[in-house]
Structures are given as C-alpha cells and as structure tokens.
Amino acid sequence: MKHAEFSGRLVMLGFGSIGQGVLPLILRHIDIPADRITIVTAETRGEEVAAEYGIRFILQAATRENFADLLSPLLAKGDFLLNLSVDVSSVELMKLCQKLDVLYLDTVVEPWAGGYTDTSLTPSQRSNYAMREAAIALRETAQGGPTSVTAHGANPGLVSHFVKQALLNIARDTGAPVANPPPASDRAAWAGIAAKLGVKVIHIAERDTQVGDTPKKPGEFVNTWSVDGFVGEGCQPAELGWGSHEKALPPDGHRHGFGCDAAIYLMRPGASTRVRTWTPLEGPMHGFLITHNESISLADYYTLRDADGAVTYRPTAHYAYHPCDDAVLSVHELAGKNWEMQPEKRLMTDEITKGMDELGVLLMGHAKGAYWFGSRLTIEEARRAAPHNNATSLQVTAAVLAGVIWAMENPRQGVVESDEIDHARVLEICAPYLGDVVGEYSEWTPLEGRGVLFPEEVDAADPWQFRNFRVT
Amino acid sequence: MKHAEFSGRLVMLGFGSIGQGVLPLILRHIDIPADRITIVTAETRGEEVAAEYGIRFILQAATRENFADLLSPLLAKGDFLLNLSVDVSSVELMKLCQKLDVLYLDTVVEPWAGGYTDTSLTPSQRSNYAMREAAIALRETAQGGPTSVTAHGANPGLVSHFVKQALLNIARDTGAPVANPPPASDRAAWAGIAAKLGVKVIHIAERDTQVGDTPKKPGEFVNTWSVDGFVGEGCQPAELGWGSHEKALPPDGHRHGFGCDAAIYLMRPGASTRVRTWTPLEGPMHGFLITHNESISLADYYTLRDADGAVTYRPTAHYAYHPCDDAVLSVHELAGKNWEMQPEKRLMTDEITKGMDELGVLLMGHAKGAYWFGSRLTIEEARRAAPHNNATSLQVTAAVLAGVIWAMENPRQGVVESDEIDHARVLEICAPYLGDVVGEYSEWTPLEGRGVLFPEEVDAADPWQFRNFRVT
Ligand SMILES: NC(=O)c1ccc[n+]([C@@H]2O[C@H](COP(=O)([O-])OP(=O)(O)OC[C@H]3O[C@@H](n4cnc5c(N)ncnc54)[C@H](O)[C@@H]3O)[C@@H](O)[C@H]2O)c1
Ligand SMILES: NC(=O)c1ccc[n+]([C@@H]2O[C@H](COP(=O)([O-])OP(=O)(O)OC[C@H]3O[C@@H](n4cnc5c(N)ncnc54)[C@H](O)[C@@H]3O)[C@@H](O)[C@H]2O)c1
Numbered sequence: 016m017k018h019a020e021f022s023g024r025l026v027m028l029g030f031g032s033i034g035q036g037v038l039p040l041i042l043r044h045i046d047i048p049a050d051r052i053t054i055v056t057a058e059t060r061g062e063e064v065a066a067e068y069g070i071r072f073i074l075q076a077a078t079r080e081n082f083a084d085l086l087s088p089l090l091a092k093g094d095f096l097l098n099l100s101v102d103v104s105s106v107e108l109m110k111l112c113q114k115l116d117v118l119y120l121d122t123v124v125e126p127w128a129g130g131y132t133d134t135s136l137t138p139s140q141r142s143n144y145a146m147r148e149a150a151i152a153l154r155e156t157a158q159g160g161p162t163s164v165t166a167h168g169a170n171p172g173l174v175s176h177f178v179k180q181a182l183l184n185i186a187r188d189t190g191a192p193v194a195n196p197p198p199a200s201d202r203a204a205w206a207g208i209a210a211k212l213g214v215k216v217i218h219i220a221e222r223d224t225q226v227g228d229t230p231k232k233p234g235e236f237v238n239t240w241s242v243d244g245f246v247g248e249g250c251q252p253a254e255l256g257w258g259s260h261e262k263a264l265p266p267d268g269h270r271h272g273f274g275c276d277a278a279i280y281l282m283r284p285g286a287s288t289r290v291r292t293w294t295p296l297e298g299p300m301h302g303f304l305i306t307h308n309e310s311i312s313l314a315d316y317y318t319l320r321d322a323d324g325a326v327t328y329r330p331t332a333h334y335a336y337h338p339c340d341d342a343v344l345s346v347h348e349l350a351g352k353n354w355e356m357q358p359e360k361r362l363m364t365d366e367i368t369k370g371m372d373e374l375g376v377l378l379m380g381h382a383k384g385a386y387w388f389g390s391r392l393t394i395e396e397a398r399r400a401a402p403h404n405n406a407t408s409l410q411v412t413a414a415v416l417a418g419v420i421w422a423m424e425n426p427r428q429g430v431v432e433s434d435e436i437d438h439a440r441v442l443e444i445c446a447p448y449l450g451d452v453v454g455e456y457s458e459w460t461p462l463e464g465r466g467v468l469f470p471e472e473v474d475a476a477d478p479w480q481f482r483n484f485r486v487t
Numbered sequence: 488m489k490h491a492e493f494s495g496r497l498v499m500l501g502f503g504s505i506g507q508g509v510l511p512l513i514l515r516h517i518d519i520p521a522d523r524i525t526i527v528t529a530e531t532r533g534e535e536v537a538a539e540y541g542i543r544f545i546l547q548a549a550t551r552e553n554f555a556d557l558l559s560p561l562l563a564k565g566d567f568l569l570n571l572s573v574d575v576s577s578v579e580l581m582k583l584c585q586k587l588d589v590l591y592l593d594t595v596v597e598p599w600a601g602g603y604t605d606t607s608l609t610p611s612q613r614s615n616y617a618m619r620e621a622a623i624a625l626r627e628t629a630q631g632g633p634t635s636v637t638a639h640g641a642n643p644g645l646v647s648h649f650v651k652q653a654l655l656n657i658a659r660d661t662g663a664p665v666a667n668p669p670p671a672s673d674r675a676a677w678a679g680i681a682a683k684l685g686v687k688v689i690h691i692a693e694r695d696t697q698v699g700d701t702p703k704k705p706g707e708f709v710n711t712w713s714v715d716g717f718v719g720e721g722c723q724p725a726e727l728g729w730g731s732h733e734k735a736l737p738p739d740g741h742r743h744g745f746g747c748d749a750a751i752y753l754m755r756p757g758a759s760t761r762v763r764t765w766t767p768l769e770g771p772m773h774g775f776l777i778t779h780n781e782s783i784s785l786a787d788y789y790t791l792r793d794a795d796g797a798v799t800y801r802p803t804a805h806y807a808y809h810p811c812d813d814a815v816l817s818v819h820e821l822a823g824k825n826w827e828m829q830p831e832k833r834l835m836t837d838e839i840t841k842g843m844d845e846l847g848v849l850l851m852g853h854a855k856g857a858y859w860f861g862s863r864l865t866i867e868e869a870r871r872a873a874p875h876n877n878a879t880s881l882q883v884t885a886a887v888l889a890g891v892i893w894a895m896e897n898p899r900q901g902v903v904e905s906d907e908i909d910h911a912r913v914l915e916i917c918a919p920y921l922g923d924v925v926g927e928y929s930e931w932t933p934l935e936g937r938g939v940l941f942p943e944e945v946d947a948a949d950p951w952q953f954r955n956f957r958v959t
Contacts, residue, residue, distance in 0.1 A: 132940060226702040230840075231812065233696055233769065250940055282941050291823075297705070300823035337823075340703065340816050347815055350958075351763075351772035353936035368702075464825035468604060468722055469754050486822075487959050 018444060019423045020046040023093040023118075026086065027054045028077060028108070029100025030061040032240050032362055033122065033168070036404040037099065037412035038068060043401075044416060044444070045423070053089055056100065064403055077103045079127055083111055092116040097419060101243045102128035106149045109163045109430065113153065118161050118426060120418050122168030122411065123244070124150045124308055131247035132354075138252045138282060139271050143306045148274040150430065157429035167418035167433050169374060169410040170219050170334065171309035173445060174389075176438035177376045178217060178313060181388035182208050184454050189382045199435050206317045210328040215260045215380025215479040217313055217332040218290075220387060222297040223339040225370035225394055225406060227363045230341075235359040236349065237341035239367070239407040242360035245305075245338070249286030249346065250354050254278055254306035256314020258331030260380070261481055262474070277315035277329060280306070284354060285334075286346050289486035292335035294373050295387055295455040299463065301486055302335030303346065309433070310334060316434040331481055335377075339363070339370070339407075364405050367394050371450070372406040380479045385457045392450030400448050413448035417441040490916060491895045492518040495565040495590075498558065499526045500549060500580070501572025502533040504712050504834055505594065505640070508876040509571065509884035510540060515873075516888060516916070517895070525561055528572065536875055549575045551599055555583055564588040569891060573715045574600035578621045581635045581902065585625065588633050590898060592890050594640030594883065595716070596622045596780055603719035604826075610724045610754060611743050615778045620746040622902065629901035639890035639905050641846060641882040642691050642806065643781035645917060646861075648910035649848045650689060650785060653860035654680050656926050661854045671907050678789045682800040687732045687852025687951040689785055689804040690762075692859060694769040695811040697842030697866055697878060699835045702813075707831040708821065709813035711839070711879040714832035717777075717810070721758030721818065722826050726750055726778035728786020730803030732852070733953055734946070749787035749801065752778070756826060757806075758818050761958035764807035766845050767859055767927040771935065773958055774807030775818065781905065782806060788906040803953055807849075811835070811842070811879075836877050839866050843922070844878040852951045857929045864922035872920050885920035889913040 025047060027034055034054070042049065049069045054061075057076035065072040077085055082103065090096055096112050098105060098121040105124045112119040124146040126133075131141060139145060150165045157163060166172065179196070186193045186208060197204035223239055231237045238245050257268075257279045264270075267282045281288060285305040292302045310333045319328040337343070341363070348357065375389015390410055397406040404412060421436055422428075428435075446452065460478035465471050474480040497519060499506055506526070514521065521541045526533075529548035537544040549557055554575065562568060568584050570577060570593040577596045584591040596618040598605075603613060611617060622637045629635060638644065651668070658665045658680060669676035695711055703709045710717050729740075729751045736742075739754045753760060757777040764774045782805045791800040809815070813835070820829065847861015862882055869878040876884060893908055894900075900907075918924065932950035937943050946952040 134939060138941060224705055228700070228702075230698040230700075230702070252941070284940060299825070301819065343819055344812050344815060347773060351809075353771070354940055355936065464827065467606060468756060468826055469610060469724070 016044065017046045018044045019420045021095070021423055023095055024089065025052045025095045025097060026089050027052065028056070028096065028098045028103060030054045030056040030065065031099065032364065032408045033411050033415065034099040035061045035064045036401070036408040037415045038064065038070065039402050040412055040416040041419065042068060045420065055085065082107060086111065087115065090115050090117045094118070095419065101125060101241060101247070105165065106153065109150065109153055109165070112163055113157050113160050116161050118422050120164040120167055120415065120422055122172060122415060123166055132250050138280060139269065142252050142254055142271070142280050143308050144254060144271050144274065144278050144280065144311050147308055147311050151432070154430045159427060160429045162422040162426050162428040163430045164418045164422050164436070165430060165432055166308040167414060167436070169414050171307055171312065172418065172433050173410065173414040173441070174219050174309055174376050175313065175433035176441045177388050178378070179205065179438040180442060181376055181378050181386055181454065182212065184388065185212050185378065185381055185383065185386050199437050202316055203319065206319045206328065209317045209330060210319055212381045214330050214378050215258055217330050218292050218335045218377040219307065219309060220292045220294050220302065220335050220377040221372070221374045222294045222300060222337045223370070223372045223407060225339045225363065225367045225372065227341070227366040228368050229366055231344050232359070234357050235361055236345040236357045237361045237363060238345065239339045239342070239363055239405055240411070242362060245342065246349065246356055248305050248307070249303070250284050251306045252280040253283060253285035253288040253304045254280045254310055255304065255481070256310050256330065256332035259326050259329045260479065261331060265481065265485070275315045277318060278311040287350055287487065290335045290484045291461040291486060293377060293385065293387065293457060293459040294375065295453070296373050296391065297337070299459060300337050302337045305334050305336050307334045312432050312434055367405055370394055370406070372410055374410055383456050385459050386454060387457065388454040390449035390452055396450045409448050413445040414441065417444035420444055488516065489518045490516045491892045493567070493895055495567055496561065497524045497567045497569060498561050499524065500528070500568065500570045500575060502526045502528040502537065503571065504836065504880045505883050505887065506571040507533045507536045508873070508880040509887045510536065510542065511874050512884055512888040513891065514540060517892065527557065554579065558583065559587065562587050562589045566590070567891070573597060573713060573719070577637065578625065581622065581625055581637070584635055585629050585632050590633050590894050592636040592639055592887065592894055594644060594887060595638055604722050610752060611741065614724050614726055614743070614752050615780050616726060616743050616746065616750050616752065616783050619780055619783050623904070626902045631899060632901045634894040634898050634900040635902045636890045636894050637902060637904055638780040639886060639908070641886050643779055643784065644890065644905050645882065645886040645913070646691050646781055646848050647785065647905035648913045649860050650850070651677065651910040652914060653848055653850050653858055653926065654684065656860065657684050657850065657853055657855065657858050671909050674788055675791065678791045678800065681789045681802060682791055684853045686802050686850050687730055689802050690764050690807045690849040691779065691781060692764045692766050692774065692807050692849040693844065693846045694766045694772060694809045695842070695844045695879060697811045697835065697839050697844065699813070699838040700840050701838055703816050704831070706829050707833055708817040708829045709833045709835060710817065711811045711814070711835050711877055712883070714834060717814065718821065718828055720777050720779070721775070722756050723778045724752040725755060725757035725760040725776045726752045726782055727776065727953070728782050728802065728804035731798050731801045732949070732951065733803060737953065737957070747787045749790060750783040759822055759959065762807050762956045763933040763958060765849060765857065765859065765929060765931040766847065767925070768845050768863065769809070771931060772809050774809045777806050777808050779806045784904050784906055839877055842866055842878070844882055846882055855928050857931050858926060859929065860926040862921035862924055868922045881920050885917040886913065889916035892916055
C-alpha cells in the first residue's frame with residue numbers, strides 16, 4: 016500500500032545495512048519511479064541490491080571538500096536527501112538542503128569522519144549533546160524552510176513515539192486517561208502529562224538476542240547494524256538526560272555549560288559504562304549506557320520550567336543497550352585494547368540463525384512502577400516482512416520510511432526532531448514491521464536482588480536515583 | 488610410557504570434565520589395573536566413559552553426613568583418594584585420608600555445597616584465603632603422614648611450576664643464571680630469586696579462545712570446564728596476593744586479620760572485577776580477577792621477612808582470566824541477574840570447533856619488563872594427545888596426573904602445596920600434553936594506550952601498582 020506520492024528526486028547517501036533495508040520499503044510504500052532515485056556511497060557494498068531494484072549507484076565518498084559539489088547537481092528544490100551514511104556531517108548536509116530547498120532526513124547527528132574520537136576536541140565537544148545543539152541551532156534560520164528531520168531511526172526516532180504512546184497507556188491504566196492527546200508541537204502539554212504521572216526515569220531498554228552460525232573471531236567486531244556507527248557512539252562519552260529528581264551529580268558527571276542543559280556526560284566511553292535495566296522477555300540485565308541523541312532530546316522535550324525559567328520537572332533519560340551477544344564480546348575485546356578498533360568487522364545479516372530485537376522504552380517511577388512499551392521483532396518475522404533486513408535494521412528502516420513519508424506530508428516544517436513529529440502517524444506506518452508491539456508493567460526496580468552476596472551502596476530511599484542503576 | 492607403578496586402590500571422587508579427562512592419562516602412565524580403580528560421583532555423567540575403561544562406577548553424592556561411611560570401606564593404608572568433585576569439603580577429605588593413611592590430591596580447596604555463597608558467612612570466611620588457611624592448618628598434624636597434595640590442577644597447580652621456570656629463564660636472560668636451582672622445599676631461596684630479579688607482579692594470564700558451533704542461549708551458562716566450579720569461585724570475593732611494592736590498599740580492599748596475611752580481598756565478586764593483562768597471542772586484554780588458591784599461595788611462598796618478621800618482599804599475585812567467549816557472555820548475563828545462576832548449564836567438549844587455551848604466568852617489574860611463560864594448547868592438539876579432553880581440561884588433567892605421580896613417588900610428605908613440589912618433575916610429566924610451552928618478553932605495561940580518549944587516573948610513577956591494572 017502506497018502512503019505517499021513523490022514527484023521529486025530522492026538521493027540516498029550511504030547504502031549500508033539501513034540504506035539497503037529501507038530501499039524496498041520506499042519502493043513499496045512511496046509512489047516514486049526507480050529512475051528518480053540515486054544512491055551515493057563510499058563502497059561497493061550493496062551494489063547488487065541497487066542493481067536488483069534498478070537504482071543508479073554512484074561510488075563516491077562525500078567529504079568536507081567535495082560534498083556540496085557532489086550532491087548539488089543531484090538535488091534541486093522539492094527533492095529529498097536521505098542521509099544513511101556514516102562519516103558525513105549531518106549539520107553540513109542540513110545546511111545544504113536548506114540552501115537548495117530540499118527535504119532531508121537522517122537517523123543520527125553524524126560528524127565528519129573521526130569526529131567521535133577526535134582528541135583535539137574536549138569530551139563535551141565530542142558529545143551527542145554538542146552535535147544535537149549544532150543541529151537544532153539551525154532551527155531558527157530554517158523556519159518555514161524545507162523539512163529537515165534530524166535523528167529519526169529506531170533510536171533515536173521511533174522510541175520518542177513509543178514514549179508518547181506509553182504515557183497515554185499509563186494515563187489510561189492509572190485512571191487518568193488523556194482524552195485528546197495534544198499535538199507533538201505542544202511540548203509543554205506532553206511534559207505536563209509525564210510530570211503528572213510522576214515518570215522519573217526513561218530507559219531505552221533494548222535486548223538484541225540475534226545470533227549467527229559463525230562465532231566471532233578474535234580481532235573481529237561483529238554487530239547487527241553498523242559496526243562503525245556503534246564503535247563511534249560507544250567511544251563517545253556516556254551521556255544521559257539528567258532528571259530533576261536526581262539528588263547528586265555522579266562523581267564523574269559533568270554539565271556542558273552551554274545549550275539546553277538537559278543532559279550531562281560522564282568522563283568515560285559509554286561502551287565501558289554498564290547500567291541495570293529490564294525488558295519483559297530478558298528480565299533484569301546489564302546494558303551499556305551508550306550516548307544517543309534521544310537521551311538528550313527526550314529530557315529536553317519533557318522539561319517543565321517555572322516562571323523564572325528554573326526546571327521544575329525533567330526525567331532522567333538514557334539508553335541501556337544489550338546489543339547482540341557477539342557485539343557484547345566485541346565491546347569487551349575493544350575495551351581490552353583501550354578502544355583501538357579491531358582489524359576486522361562483520362555486520363551479521365544472512366548468517367543470523369535466530370533471535371529477536373526487543374526494543375522499547377521503560378518508563379519508571381509512576382504509580383504502577385515500571386512500564387516497558389516497544390517492539391518485539393524476531394529475525395524470522397523481519398525476513399517475512401521485508402527483504403534485505405534483519406530484526407534490528409527493520410525497526411530502523413520502518414521508522415526511516417515513516418519519517419520520510421511524514422516529511423513529504425509536512426514539507427515546510429524546517430528542522431524537526433522526532434519528539435516534534437506526530438507519534439500516531441509514525442506508529443501507524445511502522446506497525447506492519449515491528450512484530451509484536453506490547454506494553455508490560457513490572458515491579459522491577461534497580462534495587463531488586465541487590466546486596467545479597469556483598470554489601471552494596473545504594474540509595475534505598477529512592478530506587479529511581481541514577482546511582483542505583485549504575486554498574487560501572 | 489609408565490611413570491609409576493601403584494599397588495594400592497585408587498578412588499576417584501567426582502567424574503566431570505576433569506575426572507573423565509584424567510582417567511585415560513592415569514591408565515596410560517600409571518601401572519595400575521583397572522579393577523583397582525573406583526569412581527564415586529553424584530551424577531550419571533561420565534558413566535559411559537567409565538564403562539569404556541571397565542571402571543567400577545558408584546553413583547552416590549558425598550555429603551557432610553555420609554562421606555566417611557561412603558569412602559572408608561573403599562580406602563585403606565596405602566590407597567589413593569583423588570578428589571575431582573565439586574561440593575565436597577577438601578579439608579574433611581584430607582582429615583579422613585590422614586586418619587586412614589591414604590594418599591590424597593585435589594585441584595582446589597573446595598567447601599561443602601553452597602559454601603562459596605553462604606551469606607551467613609562473612610566475605611572473608613567465604614574467601615579462598617580462609618579455605619587455604621583451613622587446609623594448611625592440617626600441615627602440622629599431618630607431618631610425616633601420607634602425602635596430601637592440596638590444589639594441584641592447572642591453576643592452582645601447574646602455574647606454580649611455570650613461575651619457577653619463568654624465574655630461572657629471566658635469571659638466565661638477565662645475565663644472572665641460577666646454576667643450581669634450590670629444592671622446592673627451600674621457600675626462602677626461591678623468594679630470594681624473585682626478589683633479586685625485582686618481580687613485582689605475577690598474573691596468571693589466561694586467554695581461552697575455544698568456540699563451539701552452538702551459540703550460547705539466553706539462560707544458559709557455557710564454559711570449557713566446570714560451570715559450578717567457575718560460578719562458585721566467580722561469586723567469591725575477588726582476592727589477590729598483596730605485594731610489598733603496593734602503595735595503598737584499594738578503597739574496597741580488606742585484610743583478613745588472621746592467618747598468613749599474604750593476600751587481601753575486595754568487597755565484591757571476582758566475576759565483576761576486570762583487570763588489564765597480557766598474553767603473547769591475545770596481546771592486551773581484560774580478564775576477570777577471579778579468586779584462586781595460587782594467588783595466595785604464591786604470594787605467601789615468595790615472601791621474605793626481616794629478623795623481626797616484617798615483610799621485606801612479596802609480589803602481588805592474582806588471576807586475570809579471559810575464559811572462553813561463551814563464558815564471558817555467561818558471566819555478563821549472570822551479573823545482570825545479580826549472581827542468580829542461569830537455569831541451564833553446558834560444559835563444551837565435543838561441540839568445540841576451534842580455539843586454544845593460552846595459559847601462563849606473567850611476571851612483571853623485572854629488568855626485562857614483562858615475561859609470559861606458559862602453555863599454548865589448541866583443541867586439535869588436545870584431541871590428538873588424549874581422549875575425553877578439551878584444551879582447558881588437558882592442561883588440568885596433565886597436572887593432576889603429574890601431582891598423583893609425585894605423591895606416589897613421595898608418599899610421606901604430609902600436606903603439600905603446589906609451590907612445595909619439584910617443578911622440573913611435574914613439567915617433565917606434563918610436557919607431552921601442553922602443546923607449545925613458550926616464554927615471551929614484552930614491553931607491555933598496564934599504562935600502555937591509556938588516557939587517549941579520556942583522562943584516566945593512573946600512577947604514572949610506577950606502572951606495576953595494582954590500581955593501574957584494575958578496570959572495575
Ligand atoms: N537511529 C537509529 O535507530 C539508527 C540505527 C542504525 C543505524 N543508524 C545510523 O544510520 C547510519 C547508517 O547505518 P548502517 O547500519 O547502514 O551503517 P553501515 O556501516 O552498514 O553503512 C554505512 C554506509 O555509509 C557509507 N559511507 C561511509 N562513508 C561515507 C562517505 N564519506 N560518503 C558517503 N557514504 C559513506 C558506507 O559506504 C556505507 O554504505 C549510521 O550513521 C548509523 O549510526 C541509526
Ligand atoms: N586447579 C585447576 O586448574 C582446576 C581446573 C578445572 C577444575 N578444577 C576443579 O576440579 C573440580 C572438578 O572440575 P570439573 O570441571 O570436572 O567439574 P564438573 O562440574 O565437570 O564435575 C564435577 C563432578 O563432581 C561430581 N559431584 C558433585 N557433587 C558431588 C558430591 N557431593 N559427591 C561426589 N561427587 C560430586 C559431579 O557429579 C561431577 O562428576 C572442581 O572443583 C573444579 O573447581 C580445578
């Protein structure tokens with residue numbers, strides 16, 4: 016079924032696991048002839064997939080020097096730049112699109128190559144906080160301009176819509192249903208709902224159980240989506256939206272001293288930072304506190320302030336990611352080498368033999384304790400639903416598709432974050448690709464099962480303090 | 488080739504991976520008729536292996552209540568009790584053997600079932616330090632009695648002999664060869680050699696790369712040797728021999744306040760405590776600081792004191808264990824469940840498809856920096872060398888064989904630790920089963936590659952301080 020018709024041209028920059036996975040969805044759900052689509056990418060990877068669909072394939076890496084010359088001839092007013100690359104500055108691409116009057120979407124605010132680990136920058140400057148500030152700084156000049164959707168994949172992206180649906184479900188189940196959900200543009204109304212429900216902490220709680228038939232080799236980084244993407248963000252400082260209920264900054268926690276101030280960073284890589292979290296099928300587990308755009312955007316969006324501008328409400332928000340087992344091993348090995356990348360990398364797709372991606376949001380501290388809402392997508396379901404995808408990529412590509420359609424339907428919104436997009440419309444488009452979408456309450460808290468073998472320092476008075484979640 | 492002839496009876500208590508692996512070695516190298524051997528064990532596991540060799544198999548768990556009645560009829564003066572079980576008190580078995588005038592060997596000082604995680608005991612009482620103290624307390628009454636070898640497998644066990652050979656090699660390579668190595672009974676002479684060479688730290692540095700063709704399932708603990716054994720010791724406090732060069736106790740470090748005082752413990756499970764270490768093939772890596780008998784016995788053995796009894800020299804000594812990848816994942820999962828054991832366990836043997844156990848000792852702080860000496864045994868070599876073994880078990884079973892032979896050759900030594908056993912004799916017996924036995928120097932220190940992405944607190948003045956090795 017076609018959701019939209021598009022008469023412009025579409026340029027896809029980058030054609031890795033997400034690019035290859037979203038192409039069949041675009042052709043299935045958007046009315047656009049294949050000869051109006053062009054792929055520009057840095058490697059031959061995916062060339063056979065492009066050929067399968069009859070899509071023009073330009074093998075050329077975009078760089079600081081050439082990106083404008085490379086892309087401008089391919090794009091004019093009313094066209095679409097879909098950025099699914101690594102190593103190309105999202106902010107520079109957004110500026111170009113504003114200039115050319117071209118629609119734009121990416122799934123992450125990406126820096127130029129090496130930006131995540133550029134040690135000439137401070138950890139704060141290498142943070143997602145700084146990258147998001149640079150992206151949303153374009154809001155003002157982009158007002159009334161072509162829609163530029165920033166950071167709309169699964170997470171960041173889809174999870175912002177899960178949070179909204181989860182809030183509505185909790186409100187319904189605690190006897191205070193929201194009769195008319197406010198529009199996404201009404202930030203304060205949504206923050207008011209979260210505050211009223213007493214949501215103190217939001218985790219993006221993900222457990223990827225996909226496994227393959229080829230064990231990870233020493234010296235190989237294995238993952239179910241971009242290895243470069245994951246290593247890049249894993250080496251950035253751990254970051255989290257910093258809630259108003261938190262009693263004290265972590266000993267290694269820092270504020271940025273500029274921008275929205277909704278988040279802090281820890282003076283260490285996220286891939287070395289483990290936190291306690293929970294998903295319905297896995298139960299209690301340790302996840303990595305990998306920095307993500309949504310940790311900051313959610314905390315910022317759900318902030319309430321008094322008349323003087325002082326924060327009266329904000330949830331703590333962060334990612335708690337249990338990647339696939341081979342990626343856990345890969346991170347362990349990478350840490351052992353002091354974050355020097357393994358010589359080999361492998362993105363698992365066809366060799367996956369079983370497993371699922373259990374990806375959702377865990378809202379905690381309200382009257383019913385903890386509520387997880389999200390997608391449970393098995394590799395078998397993913398393969399049935401769409402070609403060239405695994406369970407992880409399909410959760411992303413469905414959200415990319417939905418974001419692209421929303422931008423086409425709302426073409427003059429300027430720079431827009433996921434939280435500002437209509438959650439119902441996105442969830443409707445994504446639904447066929449998310450497997451079981453379920454909500455489950457739990458009495459789990461990070462104090463459960465603690466201090467049995469050894470005394471542990473916890474804040475017993477408030478289970479929802481970040482220090483209770485933190486492992487390393 | 489037969490190394491020894493034994494006219495007594497041999498009782499094997501426990502018949503898991505080590506019991507099954509050592510039986511063919513015993514039959515190959517000790518002249519003992521099969522009908523003089525009896526297996527007593529708690530499960531049917533291995534029954535077919537016992538049958539293959541025509542060995543009597545008694546299915547009966549030993550308990551606090553029944554062990555004396557169960558074993559006494561099977562053992563009399565001059566017989567041998569080979570304890571390769573879990574969950575049976577080594578100290579009680581040693582007492583029984585002293586009473587019955589029976590030779591004895593075990594590979595670990597084991598408590599009764601649940602002893603590793605008995606929360607009615609303090610962490611100090613649950614430590615290997617306390618268990619070793621209880622074992623060596625028998626020394627005095629056992630003087631001149633039948634030989635009781637305590638904790639002689641690969642590690643504890645073989646690694647004590649690796650340390651001696653490594654010291655001799657370093658002495659040779661630094662221009663101060665030891666012309667006549669002192670006997671193992673001359674503790675002070677060996678400690679003097681280590682002190683003169685300036686050895687500050689000894690790691691048991693192990694990297695097990697064995698992988699199988701069946702990925703670990705959620706809820707399953709997978710390992711290449713006893714799952715119960717590993718989980719038990721992994722849940723004990725992290726422990727390490729505490730060197731005289733260490734400037735300050737770790738914040739969570741504690742002395743025991745009784746016994747030899749050679750070691751400290753940390754107020755946390757070893758399986759949650761990662762340290763930096765190095766092996767020649769793996770290079771730098773993170774291992775788990777799992778408590779082990781040898782961490783304490785080595786530190787105790789290599790202690791020098793002045794006339795007033797004050798310690799003038801002692802190396803820091805501990806295990807830095809990178810178990811097989813599936814076990815790393817299993818530990819990660821176990822930690823996520825707050826050390827509540829997975830419902831399923833799997834000991835990999837036949838399903839191993841490749842990999843090796845690189846097990847050695849890493850002596851650091853001497854004139855040539857770091858020196859690793861140990862065994863590199865691949866699964867293929869292990870299978871060629873002996874049936875019913877993988878690479879991990881064969882390193883253990885070869886050492887068990889050697890310990891048993893040594894006890895038969897030296898039957899009236901009372902209670903003996905590995906460090907007190909002739910290293911040359913043991914290495915000679917083990918050699919055919921250890922693959923490549925190699926020594927390699929390295930310039931690696933735990934400061935290598937540190938502080939690149941983020942500032943890290945290190946003691947730059949002395950690389951060999953424990954705080955520099957510690958990760959979590
Ligand atoms: N928000 C989300 O949920 C989410 C999820 C997965 C991935 N992502 C992001 O999406 C992006 C793509 O992920 P993936 O798994 O497809 O990555 P991938 O590593 O599989 O593919 C990256 C692609 O970018 C191309 N590329 C690299 N450098 C380039 C350059 N200079 N110019 C043009 N193309 C270049 C590569 O050739 C490759 O085709 C990454 O930035 C990743 O972080 C976001
Ligand atoms: N020092 C070393 O290098 C080293 C290495 C590996 C194992 N070990 C130790 O050796 C022992 C055996 O290891 P494994 O890998 O063979 O273990 P395993 O788990 O494979 O087997 C344990 C055996 O003990 C038996 N058992 C359990 N409870 C018993 C009881 N109450 N009475 C009699 N038998 C009982 C089980 O039935 C099984 O046969 C463990 O204590 C382990 O820690 C030491």
